[in-house]
Amino acid sequence: MEQVAFFVGAIGALGAAFAVVIVKNPFYSVLALVIHLVFLAGIFLLLMAQFLAAALIVVYAGAVMVLYVFVAAYVGGIEEPKWDSSPELRIVGPILAVALFIAISIAVLGSGLSALGTPGPDDVPAGFGTPEAVGHLMMEDFLIAFEAASLLLLVAAVAAIVLAGRRREDRKKQLTGGEGA
Amino acid sequence: MDIEWYLVLSALLFATGFLGVMIRRNPVVILLCLELMLSAGALALLAFSRMLGNQDAQVFVLIVLVVAACEVVVGLGLVVAMYRRRLPLDVDEVKELKG
C-alpha cells in the first residue's frame, strides 16, 4: 500500500516537475508546479509530516502560486524567443543535470548512513508531525529562528514594494501631466 | 518504504529543477525551477527527519518554505520591475553587469 502511494506520488511529482521545465508558456508552468506540489504533499504525508503537507498545499500551492499566476498574467504569457544566445547550454544543461543527480546520489547513498535500507524507526513519538508538535517545537526550541524568519518576510515585503513600486519621479511625472523630469 | 527511495526522488527533483534553470530563459520559469529545487531540499530534510525519528527537521522545512516565499516575493518584484522598465524578460538579455 505504502509502495503504491509512494510510486504514484513520485511519478506524479517528477512528471509535473518535468512539465514545469518543458512547457513553453510560463502560465502552464505555474499550473504544473501546483500539480507537482500536490503530489509532493502526498509524499510528505508518507513521511509523517501532516502539518507540513497541509501547509504546503494551503500556503504554497494556494497562496504563493496565485502570486505566480498573477505575475505571469501581468507580464503576459510571453513565449521565449526562438533565438538562444547560448545554444550550447541546450546540450550541456541536461548533461550537467544528470551529473548533478549522479553526484548527489553517490553522496547520499555512498555516505553509509546507518538508517539506509530501513524505513526508519517505528516507535516515533506520539503526535509526530502534527501541528501541535511542530507548534511546540517552533515556539519553544526554535523561537529565535521563527522570529528571524518573520523579520525576513517583512524585509522581503518592503524590498518587493521598493523594487516593483513606482518611483517617486514617475509619480510626479504622472501628476504634472508628463512634464518635467 | 526504505529511506533511500525518498532521497533518490529528492535528488531527481533537484536535478530537474537545475535542468530548468539551465535551459529556460524566462525569469518567471527560472523562479519556478528554483521552487522545485527548494522543495526537493525540503523533501530530503523530511526523509532524514523520518529516518532519525526527530521532528526538528520539520521546523527547518517550515523555515525553508518561509525563505522560499521571501525569494518569490523579491524575485517576482524584480520581474515586475523589469517589465515596467520595458526590459526584455530574458535573463540572457539582461547582462549589463558584465566585466
Next chain:
Amino acid sequence: MTATWAWLVLLFPLLGSLTIGATFKVLPERTAGLIGISAIVAAFVCGILALIGLQGEPSESRHVASSLWEYANVGGLKIDLGIYVDPLSIFMVLVVTGVSSLIHIYSYSYMESDQGYHRFFSYLNFFVFSMLVLVLAGNFIMLIVGWALVGFASYALISYWYRRNTATKAGMKAFVINVVGDIGLYIAAILIFKNLGSVDYGTVFERAPEVFTTNEWEIVAICLCLLVGAFAKSAQMPFHTWLADAMEGPTPVSSLIHAATMVTAGVYLIARCHSLFELAPTAADVAAWVGLATLLIAGTIAIAVTDLKRIIAYSTMSQIGYMFVGVSIGAYSAGMFHLMTHAFFKALLFMAAGSFISAMANMQDIDKMKGFRKAMPFTAAMFIIGALALSGFPGTSGWFSKDEIIDFAHFRGGMYDWMWVGMLIGAFMTAIYSFRIIFRILPGPPCEEAEYLEQHGHVIHGEPKNPATGELEDTEVGYPGEEHHIAEQAGGMKFAMAVLGVLALIGGLLQIPGVDDVITKFLEPTFENSVFAHMHPSTEDSWIGLGEGALISIAGIATAWLLYIKRPDLPVKFRQRFSAIYTLCVNKWYGDEIVDFLIVNPVKAFGRFCNRIFERFAIDGATTGVAGLTRSAGAAVRDLQSGLLRGYAVLMLFGILAIAVYFLIRSI
C-alpha cells in the same frame, strides 16, 4: 590633602581654557578674560594651600606622590598619571601661577581691542595648565607630556596673530627646535627605563646611585640627552635661535612664556634630575659651559641689536645662562632663586616694554624712541626698577640672586674660577645693555609719539604695520587691535606692573646671606641627598661677592651713561673702528645662518633629492606598478563576469560538485 590641592592646581587652568574655548561665541569678551584670570588665581591659591600642607610635614617626608589612574602598564613599563609634590615643584607652581596671574591681569587690559580675545585667554590658560603638568609631573613620561604641551602652547601663542607671515614662521621655528629637544627627552626616558626599570621620579633617583658609577658612559648619555631637551626649551646654544623670533607673539606672551616661565623649564629639569647630574659631572660641566657661552654671546648681541623686545629676549637667554651655570655647578637653590627673581623683573621689563610699544603704535625700534620720561612716568619708573634688578643694582632682587650663583662658582674654585670671571663679565654687559635701553628711550627731547601723548593725553594710532617687515597688516587678527593701551591709562596693566615692581625690588630680601636664607631652607628637603647640600660659601665670602657684584653693576651703569648720554659719539666710533665685531653681534653671531648651513640646507637638499629621484621612481613606480598589476589581473579574469545568469549557475554547480567530490574522497 596636599596632593588634592596640587591636583586642583592642575584642574583650574584646564577648566578655564576649556570653558573659554568652548563658549567663545556666547560669553562677552570681558567675562572670558575674568574667567581666565580667576582660573589662574584659583590655581595660585591652591598652590599656596598645597605649600601650607607640605610645610606641615616633617622635613624628611616632605614629598608626596599621587596618582589618579594608571596610564599604561605594558612590558614592565608602568606609567601612572601621577604627580610628585615636593618643595621644588611647589616652588615652581607658585612662581608659574603667581607670575601668570599678574600677566593675565595685564593682558586683560593690554589685549582689550584684540579680535581674538577669547582665543588668547584660552591659549594662555592652556599654557599655564601645560606648564603645571610639566612641573608637577610624577614621572618622566608625564614630564614629556607637559614638555610637549608647553611646546604646543608656545607655538600657538607665538603664531597668535596668524595673518602675520613672520609670526607663523617664528612659531614654526620655535616648534621645530623644541621638538628636537623633545626627542632628546624621549631618548633619555628610554635610556632611563632601560637601565633603571622605571620612569617614576622616586624610584629613578633612589636607584640611580646603586646602578651607575660616577661618570659611567650611560649616565652621561642620559644626562646629555636630558640636556638637549633643556637647551632647546631654554634657548641655550646651539638651540637659541628661536627665542628672538618668538618675540613676534603678543607682548604678554613674551613676558609669560619667553621670559618668566616656559624657558626656565630647562633649569627646572636639571634641578629636578640633580641626582642624575651629580653622577655625571661631565654632563653637568657641559651644561655649565654651554650656559656660560650663551650668557656671554647673548649679552654681546643684546648690546648691538635695536629691537626693544629682542634686546630683552637676548637678555633672557643670558640670564637663563646664569641659571644653567648655577644648577649645573651645584648652586641649586641659588639657581632656583634667580629663576624666581628673574621671573619678576623680566616679566616686569616686558610689560613696560609692551607699554612703550603701544605708545609707539606698535613700533619696537629703540632708535626711534626718545624722551618718554615725562609722557609715561609710571612705565618709565617700572622699567627702571626692572633694569636695576636685571643689572644687579645693590638691594634689588637680581643683586642677591645673580651674585649668589657667581659667588658659588668662585667658591668651587679650579675650573669654575674661569666661569666666575666669565659671569662677572656677563654681569657687566647686563648692566650696559639694560641701561642702554633706558638712556636711549627715556631722556632727551621727546619723539613725535611721546610729544603727542604728552600734549593730548592719548596715544597716536599709527598705521598697522608689521614691526619686522614694515608691511601693512590685517587689523582683524594680525595686530593687537586698533586701540593701544599704555600702563598709565589701563588699570589692569598698572596693577600687574606695580605688584611686579615691588617684587622685583624687594624679592631678594627672601634670601639675604647669613640673615634669612628662606629659599635655601625651603628647598632643602629636595636637595638633601645632594653632595652640594651642605656646601655653602661662608657668610663673609657671600657678602664680599655681593660687594663685587654691586661694584660691577654700578660700573656697568656708569659705562652705559658714558656711552649713551655723555659721549654718544663713542658707540658710533666704536662701531666704525670695530665694524667686524659689530656686524657679528648685530647679526646675532650668525646663529641662524649657521643652523641653516649645517642643518636646514642639507635637509632641504635631501628633500629635493627625494622629491626628484626617490618619489618619482620608487614611490610612483610602486603605485603605478600595483595599479598595472591589478588591472592586468582584472583583464585576465574579466571574461568570467559574463553577466549571464545561467553561466553563473553553471559555475556554482561546479563549485558544489567540487565540494561534493572532496567529501566523497574523504569518506572513502
